[in-house]
Every structure is written in C-alpha cells, then in structure tokens.
Amino acid sequence: MKSFADEKAPKPDRAPPTAERAESKTRRNKDDDTPQAPDALDRAISAKLDAEFRADAQRSRARLGRLGEVSPQLARQVENSTGADIADTRVEERPELADEGKRAVAEGGSVIGVSSDKIVTDLETLAHEGVHIVQQRGGSPARKDGGAGAVKESEPTKPLEGEGSAEAGAAGVSEAVDPEKEAQDGVAAVLGGEKFEVRAAGQPVMYEDEAAGAVEADAEAEQSAAGAVETASEGLQTGSQEGGAGVPLHGVPVVSPEGALSGAFAGAQAAENPAMAEFNAEAAVEHYNKAGRPTEWTKKLQTSLGLAPTGTFDTTSARAVAAFQSKYHLDVDGKTGSGTLEELAVHFPELRNPDLSAAFDVLAAVGYNSDQEFRIDWVRKLQMHLGVEPLSTAGDFDAATVEAIRNYQQQNGLDADGKITPLTRRVMEAEIDALREPLIGRYADEEPRLLVNNGSDKEKYEAYRAIIKEAGGHFKDRSGEINLLAIRGVYLEDGKLFQSASAAEFVEARENGQAHDHFSADKANPFDDIIVSLRKDVDEDGKETYLVRERAGTVDPNGLNTSEGEGTAHLRDGQYAYGVGTHGTRSPSHQEAIRGEVRVFPTKEEARRDGSGPVRAWVDGDKIRYTALNAQGGIEIWRELDASDDLALSGEEVHTSRRAVAHKEADHVEQNKIMINIHMSPNDMGASEGCQNVPVGSYLEFIEEIQESENSSSVLYTLIDASKVELHITKVEEQ
Known part of the structure; x- marks a missing residue:
C-alpha cells in the first residue's frame, strides 16, 4: 500500500491541494449556531460556492425546461459541410441519459437530447449528433454548389443479413451504412470545414435506444441475444421499407411513422421488453378516446414523441406511448394513465397542464412541505438554488422558501401552490443539477487517491x-x-x-x-x-x-x-x-x-x-x-x-x-x-x-x-x- 510520500506528483496544470484551495471549495456557513464573527474559512466559502450555486440557478431559470434550438454556429457548420439545414433541431436536456452512460442522443431527425446543459458547449459531441440528425432526415440533399470542393464519404460497411435490398434503396435507406462510423467520420469534416456526404440511415421515429434494442450487442453474446439483434434489425428495416413514400415531419421528408414505427416496435418487442409483445394498441386507443383529451394536447403529445401532429390518437400514437413507457420503466400498455402522464410531464414541459386556479396559501404550503420530511441537504440545496436565506438547519420550510417555490412552479408550467408535490419534485430534480444525486460523482475521472x-x-x-x-x-x-x-x-x-x-x-x-x-x-x-x-x-x-x-x-x-x-x-x-x-x-x-x-x-x-x-x-x-x-x-x-x-x-x-x-x-x-x-x-x-x-x-x-x-x-x-x-x-x- 503506498504511503503519502509515494503519492503521485500533481499534474502540471493542477496545483496541489493547499489549505487555501481547500477552504475556497467550501460553502459559506451562513447558518452556524455559534455566535461569532465570520472567519477566513467562511469568507472563502462565500466567495467560491455562492458564485457556483448562483450560476447554476441562472442557468436553470434561463432554461425554463428546455435548452432551445441548436446553436447557429453548429447549424452553419453542418450545412456548409453536409448541405443539410438542421437549424430547426431542438436541443433538450435529458438527465436520464447520464444514468444510461450516454452524453447525448439524436432522436427522430428533430431533437438532440443531452445528459447535461453543460454539453451544449461541446461542439464535437453536438456535431456528432448533428450528423445523426442528417442521417435520420434522409442524408445530404442534392448540393447547389455544383460539387465544389472534395466531398468526403464514410467507408461502406458490410450490410446485415437481409439488408441492402432494392426495396431498402427505394425506401430512402442507404445500403451498407454504418451510422455510428459515418457520424464519427463526419465530425472532423464538419468542424474542419470540409464537404461531407451523409447518407440516409434507417431510423425509428422515436428513441433510438428503445427501438434499436440490442443492435450494438457484442458479437460474442449469447445466441438468444444474437437472435434479438437480428429481429430488431429486421424490424427496423422492414418498417422503413413499408414507409417508403414518406410524409413530412417537422418539414423534413422521412419514412412513414406508421411503417417505421411498426417495424421498430416489432424489433423492440423481441429485443427489449417482453411485455411489449402483449401490448394491445387498439385497447390503448379506446382508453385514450374515452378520456376526451383536447386535440391540441394530442398534437403536442405526438410531436413530443416524434410523430406527425395529426391530433388523432391512433395505434401509431399508442405504440409510441408504449415505447416511452418501456424506456422509463412503466407498465407497458400504451395508455395515458396518471403514472404515464406524470412521466411525460417530467420530460416534456409542453405537456404540463397546470391548474391555473390553484390557490396559494403560504401557511398551508409551509405545513405541507415540512410534513414531507425531506432530506436536510435536499431542502438546503433547493433554497440555495432559489436564492433563499437563511438556510434551513433541520429540513423545514418557511414563507420565503414556499414563495420562491411558487415562482419556480409558475415559470415551469406547474401548479403554482408552493407545495412540493411529486411532480414538482421530479421536475426540480430533472432540471436543477444540485438536486440530482448521481451515483457516480464529479470526481469520477480521477485516479485512486x-x-x-x-x-x-x-x-x-x-x-x-x-x-x-x-x-x-x-x-x-x-x-x-x-x-x-x-x-x-x-x-x-x-x-x-x-x-x-x-x-x-x-x-x-x-x-x-x-x-x-x-x-x-x-x-x-x-x-x-x-x-x-x-x-x-x-x-x-x-x-x-x-x-x-x-x-x-x-x-x-x-x-x-x-x-x-x-x-x-x-x-x-x-x-x-x-x-x-x-x-x-x-x-x-x-x-x-x-x-x-x-x-x-x-x-x-x-x-x-x-x-x-x-x-x-x-x-x-x-x-x-x-x-x-x-x-x-x-x-x-x-x-x-x-x-x-x-x-x-x-x-x-x-x-x-x-x-x-x-x-x-x-x-x-x-x-x-x-x-x-x-x-x-x-x-x-x-x-x-x-x-x-x-x-x-x-x-x-x-x-x-x-x-x-x-x-x-x-x-x-x-x-x-x-x-x-x-x-x-x-x-x-x-x-
């Protein structure tokens, strides 16, 4: 076992952990019970940690549930390189990606999901997903520049058995395309200002990890897993072929949602969640229609799930809901029950339906929240994020805190009653970094110490x-x-x-x-x-x-x-x-x-x-x-x-x-x-x-x-x- 003397010398770009640096990383002790003047430690805490938490608060408040459109700089770089305009692509924070070990994901030719808002400044990651967006939209369009400049193209790969047929080509799915390799090749071209020809890749119109199932499974996996991979791949390919005519989605020609989704769904049944095989789409449609949901909300639901917003909840919509349920570990029935509605509201702010008549009673909110017995650190971190002082010493709430909670609820499409209901807490934990508890912490890139x-x-x-x-x-x-x-x-x-x-x-x-x-x-x-x-x-x-x-x-x-x-x-x-x-x-x-x-x-x-x-x-x-x-x-x-x-x-x-x-x-x-x-x-x-x-x-x-x-x-x-x-x-x- 090494001793202190054997410890590795610090890296050149990182100063040794002196006492001064130690104190500067400590949060201000605003609520100490000791009646004494602040010491050097407390002043150091204030300077460092207040700035960190205020910055976090500003980022979250500015975000208001979404990060918005892809940056103009990246959109220009992608268009100059690939010829495709992705300026209308939405960039949304999806904290659950971190739990899955992913930094970002491209979805449905219209959305880039990122595991943290910090990734929006990572051009390499966003460029990688931008190439995937172009793939999902059918590849590079015919160029208007007359082919000026050398056009790079990723190396073809061996097609999966049963793929690469004439029908696939007719469906707009490139033969022998490895989407991941092409995206890797495309990043250098996009960021380097070089022309790059992106080819179409068969994609489901929903979450790629849900539909693709075990496509990326190891070649040496069990035979049953290999069978699931083949089934999922064939399901995706068949679905793309069935939708060859294409319909507009977010202004982009893509394969028919019904065809692609049917194939993706079939593949997911075999590769991901056995419960999906028992799913009854017709029963889900009947359940939805009985609920009498407004047409406009139905359109928002369909758009959120990557479907064309027809306003009619059909079997395609039911399948999309079922895949969403599978992704977030809900009962897979395609029905929009209370649990599914809550999960949708957590991830899609536009689907929240706040009660505008909700009464705000300060004393009732204080009592309700205090009775919940939240973790002491959770309450204090929430107060720091909301800018409330003094901080709680026992996990209880005061009038200033519930008023700040009410303001947060108003800004984020929640019932503005100051009460931390299950939905409010889940939205807060999805949107406020300090309240999320990662199982792997921020020093996960360090050597043993x-x-x-x-x-x-x-x-x-x-x-x-x-x-x-x-x-x-x-x-x-x-x-x-x-x-x-x-x-x-x-x-x-x-x-x-x-x-x-x-x-x-x-x-x-x-x-x-x-x-x-x-x-x-x-x-x-x-x-x-x-x-x-x-x-x-x-x-x-x-x-x-x-x-x-x-x-x-x-x-x-x-x-x-x-x-x-x-x-x-x-x-x-x-x-x-x-x-x-x-x-x-x-x-x-x-x-x-x-x-x-x-x-x-x-x-x-x-x-x-x-x-x-x-x-x-x-x-x-x-x-x-x-x-x-x-x-x-x-x-x-x-x-x-x-x-x-x-x-x-x-x-x-x-x-x-x-x-x-x-x-x-x-x-x-x-x-x-x-x-x-x-x-x-x-x-x-x-x-x-x-x-x-x-x-x-x-x-x-x-x-x-x-x-x-x-x-x-x-x-x-x-x-x-x-x-x-x-x-x-x-x-x-x-x-």
Whole structure:
C-alpha cells in the first residue's frame, strides 16, 4: 500500500491541494449556531460556492425546461459541410441519459437530447449528433454548389443479413451504412470545414435506444441475444421499407411513422421488453378516446414523441406511448394513465397542464412541505438554488422558501401552490443539477487517491466540515455538539485513508448494473467505508479542542433482505437526523459479538436498572436488543425490486426508486417501515441489510462519544460517496 510520500506528483496544470484551495471549495456557513464573527474559512466559502450555486440557478431559470434550438454556429457548420439545414433541431436536456452512460442522443431527425446543459458547449459531441440528425432526415440533399470542393464519404460497411435490398434503396435507406462510423467520420469534416456526404440511415421515429434494442450487442453474446439483434434489425428495416413514400415531419421528408414505427416496435418487442409483445394498441386507443383529451394536447403529445401532429390518437400514437413507457420503466400498455402522464410531464414541459386556479396559501404550503420530511441537504440545496436565506438547519420550510417555490412552479408550467408535490419534485430534480444525486460523482475521472490524514485535529475538523457543507448539509459547530460523516468507498488501513476504487472501477461497476463497486456480500474487506465523529469543545477559558475520530465502517448492504415482497434497501446519499435508540438482531454471529462486548440482561428493565457503560443490551424474544442510533425523521433509499436481487442497483431500480421517493411511498421513506439504523456488527463481517455498521471493537467508544455530546437526541448524519468529494486535509510536516 503506498504511503503519502509515494503519492503521485500533481499534474502540471493542477496545483496541489493547499489549505487555501481547500477552504475556497467550501460553502459559506451562513447558518452556524455559534455566535461569532465570520472567519477566513467562511469568507472563502462565500466567495467560491455562492458564485457556483448562483450560476447554476441562472442557468436553470434561463432554461425554463428546455435548452432551445441548436446553436447557429453548429447549424452553419453542418450545412456548409453536409448541405443539410438542421437549424430547426431542438436541443433538450435529458438527465436520464447520464444514468444510461450516454452524453447525448439524436432522436427522430428533430431533437438532440443531452445528459447535461453543460454539453451544449461541446461542439464535437453536438456535431456528432448533428450528423445523426442528417442521417435520420434522409442524408445530404442534392448540393447547389455544383460539387465544389472534395466531398468526403464514410467507408461502406458490410450490410446485415437481409439488408441492402432494392426495396431498402427505394425506401430512402442507404445500403451498407454504418451510422455510428459515418457520424464519427463526419465530425472532423464538419468542424474542419470540409464537404461531407451523409447518407440516409434507417431510423425509428422515436428513441433510438428503445427501438434499436440490442443492435450494438457484442458479437460474442449469447445466441438468444444474437437472435434479438437480428429481429430488431429486421424490424427496423422492414418498417422503413413499408414507409417508403414518406410524409413530412417537422418539414423534413422521412419514412412513414406508421411503417417505421411498426417495424421498430416489432424489433423492440423481441429485443427489449417482453411485455411489449402483449401490448394491445387498439385497447390503448379506446382508453385514450374515452378520456376526451383536447386535440391540441394530442398534437403536442405526438410531436413530443416524434410523430406527425395529426391530433388523432391512433395505434401509431399508442405504440409510441408504449415505447416511452418501456424506456422509463412503466407498465407497458400504451395508455395515458396518471403514472404515464406524470412521466411525460417530467420530460416534456409542453405537456404540463397546470391548474391555473390553484390557490396559494403560504401557511398551508409551509405545513405541507415540512410534513414531507425531506432530506436536510435536499431542502438546503433547493433554497440555495432559489436564492433563499437563511438556510434551513433541520429540513423545514418557511414563507420565503414556499414563495420562491411558487415562482419556480409558475415559470415551469406547474401548479403554482408552493407545495412540493411529486411532480414538482421530479421536475426540480430533472432540471436543477444540485438536486440530482448521481451515483457516480464529479470526481469520477480521477485516479485512486490517498486521502491525506496526518494533519492536526483542527485541520481535519475543518476539512470534514467543508465536505458536509459542500454536500449541502448543515454543520453543528457549537461547543459540545457532535456531527457524523460517512464516506462510502474510503477504507482505513494502518491509520491512513485510501479511496477504495479508481474511477474506471466505479464506471465499470455502474455499467454492470452496480451503483458502486463495493456492493458485494463476498468482498474481502466488508468495512471499506469510514464513519467520522466530529466535535469541537470549548472550555471556560475559551480554549478549543477537537474530536476527530475516523472509524472503519460499512454503509452498504452486505446481505440480502429476504423478506417476502421486499428488496434490499440502500440508504441514499444525503443528510439525516439520528438519535440514541435501540437495534435488535436475530443473527447468531451478531448476538455472539454483542455478548462478547457487553452483558446481556434477561429483560429491558434489568438492563436499565443494573447495566453500566454506554451500551445496554437485553433479550427481546428471539432477538438481542441493544443501544444504537435510530433515524428521527424521514429517510430516503434506493430499493432493489425483489428479495432475490444481487445487491446491485440497475437503471430500472434507480429510476423506480426516484419515483417512489417523490411519491413518499412508505417502503422508500419511512424509518418505522424500513429501519435504517446505525448499529454494531461483528469485527470480521458486516451485519447489514441496509443499516450503517460500526465494528464491535470500536462501537462502545462511538456510542459513548455521542452520549457525551450536547445533541445526542439529534445528531446530523451525512452520507456521501468518495467519487463526489476531495478531502482537503493539510499535511503536517514532520519535525
């Protein structure tokens, strides 16, 4: 294991992490309870982080749910190179692309979806998708420049079996076109000002990842997957052939939506979602017609899904809705029920239908929002985005906050009642970067880091405090008050802290359906996270001493919750209030560890009367119950879909959990239902089906520190992933 002295030298373009830079990355502590003048740290926080959050707020408010048309510069470059005018292409933010590992996607010859608004400045990525847009519109038109200049053309590729027929050519689908390779070739030409001939490529009129299914599957995949690829490809090709005559869509001749969509749908049935095979388009049309939706709204729906806006909801429209449902992990029936309408409203602002008569009652909105028990950091980050001060210290709301929420709702086509309803929360999380919780953080491109940990206690205290504040959390800084910080993916060895995985490992885990690399019951070191206790004590003479205790722990499940109908719970990153309570266990190894550390009494009454020390334990039926920490309000979790899952979080599970949390479903937000406690575990193994664990060897000291603190009934516990933070702890030079 490398030591601090072995750490790689910083790259030439990146300064070492000095204390000054560390402080400048910390958010201003506007709501400290300590009645003292702001120090240098607070001033540094204000200068750096206020600017970051204000800039984020301005970007989001200016966006108002969309990023608008493609930049004139890019449109000119694409037209000069390919001869095609894409100036009417819409550029829309699609945060869900990040969950799928994508930066951008071209859709239906009319839309470029980007995973973040920051990508709109990435001309190379947008040029790549711009070439795809030209492909989807039928390729480069006949040039008016008489062929001046050398025209580049991508190399032909071997057609898929059954493709490249005369019928395909008649349908406007180029023979032997590899759309991805052509787009890669086209980027250099577009940005370099060279002529480039783009050929047509058969595309569905909807989302390419939904329709194409497994077309990009590895050649060595299982035979069943290979069959699905072939079926999807044939479905797309057949659909394009059927629509050969073409109809105008956004002013661009494309293949018939009915023909292309039918083929794409058939391919998706075989390659993506088996439920689509049972889909009844006629029943969906009947359901829609009974709802009596306005013609204009139907047109907006069709346009949003990449269809010609006829105003008549037909089987083509039903298929598009079904594909949308499959993409966002909804029941696939093609019907626009309440769940589908909400999902549509999240992704397409034009489909929102606000109640213009919604009443705004400040007190009612304050009460409603406070009763929801949002994460403390979530509320504070929302307030920072909306420009509200002072920030909440407990996740509650005030009049200024609900008034700012109402203004946001008015600007974004939502019911302007100041209440954070499920739809309002989901739109906020889709549009406000600070409220989205990526499973892979902003430092995901970094190498594994040794986290410097030989600074003074005060330096460590300030560094960890900075992390909590930067994560949006409140920090209790008054004398005698304790704070807890857990960092997932940092392990403790010989008194030193190390990041447990490289960025590549984080990303690989995500691509394999895991949110983090250490979701495993079989890992060699179950305690590959740290839980840090932080407290400042000031004596009568004003002398400050700092408690900074770094402990190995585990914050992820290492055993499946096998309860019928339930999947294992994973606590979401954020800040929660915990207090001293109890935890019960039936596990033989867990009970053995408890008995080896403290006396276990026959009853609770005897334990209270005759017990000593910070931890009391007693028999409770087939359990042993003992002193632990319990959440004092709402919590939020990711939940696996069933009890036989694998401790990994798939894209579907993440998306489903986001929706469930927004709707405050009990098995995702209620502590009394889920019981995410902070408790003891055996020294050689984790004992968690979702709880946070401290090994038995350091557990008594951990509980004692909390019981000795002024706020033992309300301790702020902040959980964050190592891929989202940098530890800025100053190295103390050896004397």
